[in-house]
Amino acid sequence: MAASGPENSELVRLREEVAEKTREIERLKLILAERNSTSAQTKEATPALIESGNIRDVPTFQPADGLDKPSIARYSRQLILPELGVKGQLALGGTSVLLVGAGGLGCPAAVYLAAAGIGRLGLVDYDSVELNNLHRQVLHTEGKVGTPKALSAATAVKGLNSTVQCVPYHLQLDSTNALDIIKQYDIVVDCTDNVATRYLLNDACVLTNKPLVSGSALRFEGQLTVYNYKGGPCYRCMYPTPPPPETVTNCSDGGVLGVVPGIIGCLQALEVIKMAARQEVSYSQRLLLFDALDGTFRAIKLRPRQASCAVCGDAPTVTQLQDYEQFCGAKACDKTQSLRILQDNERISVQEYHTVLSSSAPHLLVDVRQPVELDICQLPNPINVPISQVSRPEQLQRLKTAVNCKLKQLEQDDKKLPVYVVCRQGNDSQIAVQHLKKLLSDLPVNVTDIRGGLMAWARKIDTSFPEY
Numbered sequence: 001m002a003a004s005g006p007e008n009s010e011l012v013r014l015r016e017e018v019a020e021k022t023r024e025i026e027r028l029k030l031i032l033a034e035r036n037s038t039s040a041q042t043k044e045a046t047p048a049l050i051e052s053g054n055i056r057d058v059p060t061f062q063p064a065d066g067l068d069k070p071s072i073a074r075y076s077r078q079l080i081l082p083e084l085g086v087k088g089q090l091a092l093g094g095t096s097v098l099l100v101g102a103g104g105l106g107c108p109a110a111v112y113l114a115a116a117g118i119g120r121l122g123l124v125d126y127d128s129v130e131l132n133n134l135h136r137q138v139l140h141t142e143g144k145v146g147t148p149k150a151l152s153a154a155t156a157v158k159g160l161n162s163t164v165q166c167v168p169y170h171l172q173l174d175s176t177n178a179l180d181i182i183k184q185y186d187i188v189v190d191c192t193d194n195v196a197t198r199y200l201l202n203d204a205c206v207l208t209n210k211p212l213v214s215g216s217a218l219r220f221e222g223q224l225t226v227y228n229y230k231g232g233p234c235y236r237c238m239y240p241t242p243p244p245p246e247t248v249t250n251c252s253d254g255g256v257l258g259v260v261p262g263i264i265g266c267l268q269a270l271e272v273i274k275m276a277a278r279q280e281v282s283y284s285q286r287l288l289l290f291d292a293l294d295g296t297f298r299a300i301k302l303r304p305r306q307a308s309c310a311v312c313g314d315a316p317t318v319t320q321l322q323d324y325e326q327f328c329g330a331k332a333c334d335k336t337q338s339l340r341i342l343q344d345n346e347r348i349s350v351q352e353y354h355t356v357l358s359s360s361a362p363h364l365l366v367d368v369r370q371p372v373e374l375d376i377c378q379l380p381n382p383i384n385v386p387i388s389q390v391s392r393p394e395q396l397q398r399l400k401t402a403v404n405c406k407l408k409q410l411e412q413d414d415k416k417l418p419v420y421v422v423c424r425q426g427n428d429s430q431i432a433v434q435h436l437k438k439l440l441s442d443l444p445v446n447v448t449d450i451r452g453g454l455m456a457w458a459r460k461i462d463t464s465f466p467e468y
């Protein structure tokens with residue numbers, strides 16, 4: 001049943017009152033929301049000032065020719081070093097550095113120079129990233145295998161410090177381009193791995209009057225020195241003539257522990273930073289020798305600039321860049337060159353050796369690599385006689401015993417036992433064949449080289465065979 005007359009009108013009045021109150025609440029909510037948003041905007045603009053209750057509308061910090069606020073935040077931990085300070089930091093930012101070689105030395109050097117705030121960083125490298133680089137060339141990543149090292153390093157450096165002007169050069173530095181590029185920089189860092197490029201960089205730096213921060217690393221040893229700095233010696237003052245090419249070992253043949261170039265590369269960056277920040281450098285006319293096995297650092301004094309030096313001496317004969325590959329008798333890259341020492345009839349191909357193996361024909365396989373390399377990979381049943389030990393009486397005795405044992409397996413009408421010699425790339429094996437032909441001349445053997453060695457085997461016969 002419906003409500004009676006007076007009760008009904010009371011209900012209507014109450015409803016109107018509730019509606020009015022609801023409208024009032026909505027209005028107040030709107031006012032509150034508006035106030036909140038204004039206060040949030042004010043907070044965003046000047047959070048610190050409002051919280052401290054100390055509002056000023058005039059900026060108190062003017063960078064002028066000093067460091068801007070982001071730079072102060074980024075470099076704060078080194079800015080408070082009295083030896084560096086704002087002055088030193090500004091000097092770093094005003095310095096340009098050309099780093100040649102974005103490999104084992106170049107990666108750590110680049111990373112610390114960029115992090116420290118060097119103004120402009122040129123990165124030169126002609127090569128591309130390979131998987132076997134990653135254990136020490138720490139700016140490159142798995143995803144960059146196959147990418148030019150200069151670009152890969154520049155991308156990594158930019159990611160670390162986008163304020164550094166980074167210039168990648170994907171090219172081989174040589175006599176035709178070195179002066180033009182080097183002229184554009186204040187300091188040059190030699191992070192390369194071959195003698196021809198060392199002479200090239202040295203001469204180019206002397207001719208353009210640039211300091212050269214030089215590093216090297218091999219196996220467990222590293223070296224560092226600074227050439228052509230404030231009247232100090234240059235590389236030619238130390239080494240007027242290049243070493244015989246066969247005495248120079250590279251990382252792919254000799255090996256290197258990644259942390260060794262890491263340490264030397266960092267020290268190269270340190271010398272550059274000191275030089276740029278107008279501090280005394282430590283290794284001009286001094287050579288640092290680092291022995292990672294002993295964990296020792298030694299510094300020796302080098303002879304001073306030589307008046308007779310061909311490039312920085314009193315009467316220089318080198319007044320322009322020359323052909324450094326010809327001068328050194330070696331390529332300006334450390335890629336192992338294929339030697340051709342033996343005649344064709346003293347060598348067989350990996351395909352021919354594959355046939356020998358498949359037919360189980362009696363033969364002896366001599367692997368002349370280091371024992372540590374046989375642990376990595378080997379062909380079936382080799383006798384290991386390292387190239388450095390072929391002439392040792394005990395090794396020769398082992399070899400002769402193995403030959404005599406195999407000779408017994410020969411058929412009556414087989415005249416000579418085939419002895420095949422293998423190494424990693426087919427260079428050492430040729431030298432070993434020459435030695436073994438003489439050393440085993442009293443036995444009925446036919447000593448033959450396996451052309452291209454195990455790397456040719458990996459590429460042409462068995463792609464599952466490791467390359468290293």
Ligand SMILES: Nc1ncnc2c1ncn2[C@@H]1O[C@H](COP(=O)(O)OP(=O)(O)OP(=O)(O)O)[C@@H](O)[C@H]1O
Nearest residue numbers: 101102103104125126127172173192193197251252
């Ligand atoms: N003349 C040159 N111009 C440009 N880059 C050079 C020159 N000479 C050497 N390099 C570069 O210097 C770097 C030296 O670094 P490192 O010896 O660690 O590397 P790698 O040659 O890749 O090593 P590996 O000997 O194991 O193959 C290499 O990346 C090489 O390409």
Ligand SMILES: [Zn+2]
Nearest residue numbers: 234237309312
């Ligand atoms: Zn000199």
